[in-house]
Structure formats: structure tokens, C-alpha cells
Amino acid sequence: MEREGTVRIPSGCAIAAVISRTGRRMSGESIVRSMVPMHERSNGLGGGFAGYGIYPEYRDLYALHMFFEDRTTRKNCEAYLKEHFEIAQSEYIKTRKIPSITDEPIIWRYFVAPLPSSLAKLQLDERELVARTVMAINGKMHGAYVFSSGKNMGTFKAVGYPEDVGVFYRLEEYEGYSWTAHGRYPTNTPGWWGGAHPFTLLDFSVVHNGEISSYDANRRFIEMFGYKCTLQTDTEVITYIMDYLLRVQGLSLEEAARVVAAPFWSTIAQEPDERRRDELTYLRTMFPSLLVTGPFSIVLGFSGGLMALNDRLKLRSMVVGEKDDLVLIASEEAAIRTMEPDAGNIWAPAGGEPVIVRVNEGVEV
Amino acid sequence: MGVDFIYPEFEVIRNESRCIACRVCERQCSNEVHAWSERRGVMMSDESRCVNCQRCVSLCPTRALKIVRSDCRLRENANWTDATIKEVYKQAGSGGVLLSSMGNPNPLPVYWDRILINASQVTNPPIDPLREPMETRVSLGKRPQRIERDDEGGIICDLQPQIELSMPVMFSAMSYGSISYNAHASLARAATELGIMYNTGEGGLHEDFYAYGPHTIVQVASGRFGVHEDFLNAGAAIEIKMGQGAKPGIGGHLPGAKIVGDISRTRMIPEGSDAISPAPHHDIYSIEDLRQLVFSLKEATSYRKPVIVKVAAVHNIAAIASGIARSGADIIAIDGFRGGTGAAPTRIRDNVGIPIELALASVDQRLRDEGIRNDVSIVCGGSIRSASDVVKAIALGADACYVATAALLALGCHLCRTCHTGKCNWGIATQRPDLVKRLNPEIGSERLVNLMNAWRHEIKELIGGMGINSIEALKGNRLMLRGVGLTEKELSILGINHAGE
């Protein structure tokens, strides 16, 4: 059977997310539980979580979470990393043996810092170097796969139901100010763990529910800029689009949302503010190939915040609620209620309207 | 006669019991096939003159006429076909080069017909264009590399010049001279009404048509006929014609007989002189020369117009296109070997160039591999016959398509392939005033608008079926295509999977 990456596998999904605006750190337990009522939206072939603020003691180092097929690959990869990075910590990611999660690869974690001499020689900023290293390992190093590469954040994913994946990775032992979760319903078996979500690059992580019809247009465009879509999943290409728009092109979150879920030309024509109309027209003309069509709801995680976004026709469910310092987002209200039974202000954002939540000003994360 | 005699290709079948001898066919036929015989009191036909343009068939009030292919054939031979042998006879008699019109009619592969389109089922909903907004608008031109911001952090919205189209289709180059005033008027009006472009071809722009400038692409070809500053500034974009799919490697030829009146004035050449455009542009012998012409034209128009470079699809098209993309051009138009023409040497039309599908796929991929796909838009032409061809072309990577033959069909062309004789009975490829007036520009433009509106609707249905609500998300979306009956090599050049994969 072909493994995911050589074939494209459409999936249905469940997503959930929570963030504390005051930067209060919460254990992963609650987000894991939120996936239980949405069990039917997954089929046991992929689940995962991203937590932000989970490694405060290493906040200045890039946390690389990796899958290795065997020990030799790990050794080779380590040698490769050492060319440009100092490895401050290298360890197994703690897991718990449970019957529902099987066939695990070697799951490893490095905390690394780019070598100043490498940065100077390559004349790259450090995030670009990390991004290129991730692309190189995932694209070329058979049997090695980086599935998380940001600072003070980390992704945990596996083939299994998300509730089980949370138990497997002992997420109750981590504390973060923001969490996202994903349960996957692929239409055929992915064959390995890389295809599970969230998908990440640097501190950007994406959980996504939907199947985008613009996939190959987006992929062939973004691959011009050094990204390599090794998994052929929607989430992967959306993550790279976000990285390109936010980090490389320097767009704001709101502007990036206007590219990915662009307003219709007829809506732009009705925009009364001329300056804004020009900007919207400019963004659509500049990035037509990054318009994402077909049903999607995504939550983009980044350092200090979350952005939720639906496709412009709102073809996938997504609701948002609030409780004290928390903002909660999920495919179904039931997931929000599981995390916070008394959550209020529950609403469904309109298609193409980004919901951007950041930790309060002055809060250090 | 004798050895040179070729039995007429067509037979005129007149149903005598229906014919009322109204003599419409006689008046309508510029080839003088039909004649009234006073002596015998019947209509007679000289079939040796018939080109099967179907004018008489269409206008006969009693449906008394039909034109059939003659069954008087030479002895069958798969190698020496009837047509091949007759061409030898013609050349042995005349010593001349054979001339043909319209696109290559031979049974070479039409890849469009071997490519199938995807639709959504279950995992992703199809979108209904009657109920949901569906966008077909595109703009052609360079995209900036980077977002730039002003001091207040606002995006600086300076785009390089673009052409905006309400749908990804334009009428491609046909010169005033090769086609009639009324044909041009129909195209210009329709393009304006549709919010798309038509193209002057290499014959300059008639003064009456300057009014349609915002929907006109003005062409600069190797003969530079009719090119002057006002002409360059009249259109929405300028096209440098380096080559044409129907006749790569040679220039155009408009016989002196067609250079009459307005045409001679528009082309800025004396009446009755042959308008022969040279095979190369004599100021472009290499890619750096092209760059100079691109920038001279930009200078002449104050960098307000995008420049298109049109080339024929030839073997090395990917490398050529990459050179053009680096020459400062904003748009590359690629013309496939099945593209039409008003007149071309038969041997060239039928044997030179490559199919547009393969050329387009390899150009789009090459420009992406080199990271310069954003520097140019790609327009493809050379037999785009329907909305589904358009959808397939966009999914392979084109930004828009050029159509010409389909537009002429809308105006009444019956593809008789004798445009080079200048006696087009449908008022299109002719300058004879009595024939030109048969084409009413009002009706002609309305039919063009109908055709394009029909295509637009079909495009929306096709992309809606794939779950796409903007043509932008189809561009280069090759996963939406599958090949049938194609070899591994063909699939790999097209960059698509086989059906069932």
C-alpha cells in the first residue's frame, strides 16, 4: 500500500482550540477531553494537539519534535543538524503504552539553537534557516520527519483517536496558555504518522477541517518559494501559505485571511473606503493562486495567539465561545461545553471572516 | 485537363422536385458554382469551383441543395492517399507552393480530448453556480515579488500594468485585411460588451475602431504594418508577434488584391502592393534584441501597457518561454500547431510546431521550476474549441485562452478552408464589398456575446462541480485533470495522472 505523501488522501475532521488571554497556563487535559463528544468526526486514523507556552525553560530554543524510522536515521539526522545547530537537549518524548496506539516510530525531541557562524555564513535569519532545515529533512531524508519546529511550543500527533493520542503523549503533564486539537477522518489509511495534524512550521501550527478544491493550484504555487509539500495534505499546504504570507511577505493576520479566503470581487466593489478597496484588490491580484476554495475551517496557532477562519462560503461548521479569560473554538458547540460548561457568547463566525485572538497586551508568553 | 484533371472534391446535389429556380444560390455563390440555363430551363452547377462553404445550402429557401463529398476516388492506398497524390499533380502542373487556410485538419492527437475533468463527490461539496457566487474574472500581467509598505505601514498598491478580463478568454489576432471590416467591428463590439479583449493582428487599427481601445490588443509584427505612436497607445496592451502556430518560422502574406482602400491606409502601404511580413523581425535576431523591443514599446507607451510576446509552440518552447519571461515581457502567448490562419503554406501548416497542450504544460512547469511563473502570465491558443478546452487549459496552467476559429464560426464561418482566395461567402475573410455586407456587425457581435456567455456559464458549471468558486483556484490545478489512453511520457509532460490513479 502506498503511504501518505505519494498519494493524496481526502479527510473529514474535528477541530478544537482554547486560549487564555491572560496567558494563564492550563494542562492539556481539558483540550483532550474536548475531543470526546466529537468522536464520530474522527475514525481513529489520526489525531493530534499543539500546545503553546509548554517549554518555558527552553523558551529561546527551537523545539524539534521528530519521527524516526530507526536509530541509524536518527544518528544521521543528528549529524546533519549539528552542521548548523547547537543541540542543547536531545531526548525521547515521553509516551504511555496504551493498546489503542500501535506501530509507533521513534519519537524524539531536540532543543536547538542555530550556530551564529552558520547564520553569518549563509546570511540567513534564524527562522529562515530553521524553515529550510525542516524542508530539507522532510523532503530528502528518508525515514526522518520533523513534525514540530517552533519555540516554546510543540505538536503531538499519532495515528489513533485524538482522545487516545492525548493519553499516549501524557498531555496532562504539559501546561500551555493555548492549545489546538485535531481528529481526523481520512478516507483511506495514511500508513504512517506524519499525515496526522496539526501541521506546523516554526511556531505556526494549523488544524483544519475540510477538503480544499484549490489544493494543486496552491501547492504548485507555494512550491516555487522553497516549500516542499511532502504529505500532499491540505493542512500542510495551508501551513506553508500562512508561513509565506505572514513571515516571508510580512502580511498581518487579517491581510493573510483576505488572501486565503478573499472577499468576492462584487464585495470588494461595494467597499466604501477607497484605500481599503485598493488594498483588497491589490492582495487578490498579487496572490490569486493562494486563494483557497472548497470547504475549510482552520485554526492557526502562533506565538501569543490563535486565528480561526472559515472558507468564504462557510461550508464547514465552526463556533466560538468565551468564558472569563478563555476563548474557545471548535467544530461543534459540544466540544466547547465539555471544556467550559458555562461558556457564553457562543457564535458562528461568517465565512471568510477571521477571528483573531491574542493574549492581552503586556502578557509575556 | 488530361493528366492534371482532378475530379471535383464535392458534388452539388439539387433536388429538382424542390428547386423553384429562385436563383438565390447563383447570387450567393462568389465561386460561381450555380448558373441558370436559359436554354434548358434549369439550374446548372459547375462543381469544380465548389469549396463546400455551405452558403447556398444555408440560404436555399426550399432546402433543395446539399453538398456531398464526391465518391470518385483514386484507388485506395494507405500510404499514397487521395489528397497526397492530388497535391503532387497540382505541384507538377504549377511548380508552386501549396497554400491552405485555417488550422491543421489532419488526424493528429488532440490532447484536450484525452483529458478528463474531476468533480466533487461526498468528501467535498460541488457548488451550484445558479445559487452561489462564482468568479471568472482574471487579470494578466506581472505580479510584484514583495509586498511594500509606506511609512504608516499601509500596503503600497502599485501594480504593474495589467489587463483585466471578465472571463479567461480573448479573441486572438486576426488582421484587418485578412478579415473584413464587419468582422473586426463584430469582434471589437463583442469584446467591449463582454469585458474581454480582441486583437488587431498585424494590419494596424482602422480609425473607426479606436473607440474600442480599452478592449483592444494592438499587434506589432515583423512587417510593422500600421504601427505608429497613436496605434501603440490606442489599446489596452501591445502584442509582439514573433510567430504563429499555423506557420511557425515564416511571416504573413496578404496579397495585393486585398490591399485596397482603407486597408492600404490602415497598413500604411500603397494600394495593390503585396503585404509580406518577413519571417523574423529584422531587429530581433536573439533574445537580447527582443528585450530591446519590449522596452522600446514600453518607453513609447510610458510603461502604461503590458507587453505580450506571442510565439508559436515549437520544440524548444519551454526554454524560449523562460527567455521571454526574463525579457521584460508581461505576458507570453503560446500558439499551438492547430491554430488557424488566413493563408499558410500547406506543408508548414501541417508539419511544423507542436500541440498546445504539451507546450503549455511544459512552459508552465518550467517557469515554476525557475521560480519566475509570477513574472509573466501565460495565454494559450491554437485551437481552443469549447468551454471545456478552456477549463483544461487553465488547469494545466494557463492564465487565459485565445480563441479565433470558434469566434469566426460564431460569425458564420463554415470552415471551408479557402480564406486565402479572398472570396469568403460569409463576409469574413474577404474584402469584396458585396460579400462583406453579408456580415451584419450588430448580429455578429450579438452572436459572439452569446457564445462567450454560454462558455462562461459552462465554465462556472464545470468548476462549480469541482467545488471551486473562483477560476483563480483552478489555475495550474492539475490534480483536477486525468488522462485517458495516454502514454507515461505524455502524462509526465502534461503533469497529470492517468484516469483511475
Ligand code: SF4
Ligand atoms: S437556392 Fe435552392 S431553390 Fe433557389 S435556385 Fe438554388 S437550388 Fe433552387
Ligand code: SF4
Ligand atoms: S472564413 Fe470564410 S473562407 Fe475562411 S473558412 Fe470560414 S467560411 Fe471559409
